[in-house]
Amino acid sequence: MNGRAWTNEEKEVIRTEYRGNLASVKLISQKVNHSISSIKGQIYRLGFGRRIDYRLWTQEEEEKLADLITRLPIHKITKIMGRSVNSIAIHAHKLKMSAGARDGYFTQRDLCLLLGVDHHWLRHRIDRGELEATPNDKPIPAHGGGFWRISEKEVKRFIIANARILTGRNIDLEVLIYIMLGK
Secondary structure, eight states, X not given: OOSOOOOHHHHHHHHHHXXXXXXXXXXXXXXXXXXXXXXXXHHHHTTOOSOTTOOOOOHHHHHHHHHHTTTSOHHHHHHHHTOXXXXXXXXXXXXXXXXXXXXXXXXHHHHHHHHTOOHHHHHHHHHTTSSOOEESSSSOOSSOGGGXXXXXXXXXXXXXXXXXXXXXSXXXXXXXXXXXXXX
C-alpha cells in the first residue's frame, strides 16, 4: 500500500527482520503490507542501509591509491586493492585524485570526461587524423574508449588547436591546467 505512514510496530519489523538482502526485504513487504521501494527507503531512514562489511580507508591505502590512480585503470586497481570500482572511484574523487594521466597518456574515455565531449565526437577526430591516438591492441577497436592511448603532449596540442570548438563545454579545469602547465 503506497502513501501510508509507517507505524512503530512496522518499523520494529524492519529492525528485527532485515538481513541486508532482497529476500528479507520481500519478507518484510509481505508482513507489513508496504511496497519494496517504501521498505528500502525506511531501511535507509532507520540507518540499516549501510553495508556491514564496509572498511574504512587507511592512510597506507590512500597512499597506494594516489600512486596507482595515475598509472592504472580503475578496474585493475580494484583487483590490487580488493575494493569495488565504486569504492575506489568515490574515494579518489573525495581526495581530489585524478585518473587523468596514466604515465603520460590518456584513454579516449578519460579525454571525453576531460573535454566534456562524447566518445563519438572524439573518435571521429581520431578517425580523421585530427587527434593522434595509439590503439592498445590490434586490430584497431571498433568501439570502446579504454582501448586508445593519447599522449599528454598530443592532448595539449589538440586542446590548443581546438580551443574555439571546446569553449563552453563542461571541461575538467583542474586536470586541464595540470596538462597545460606540464606539472
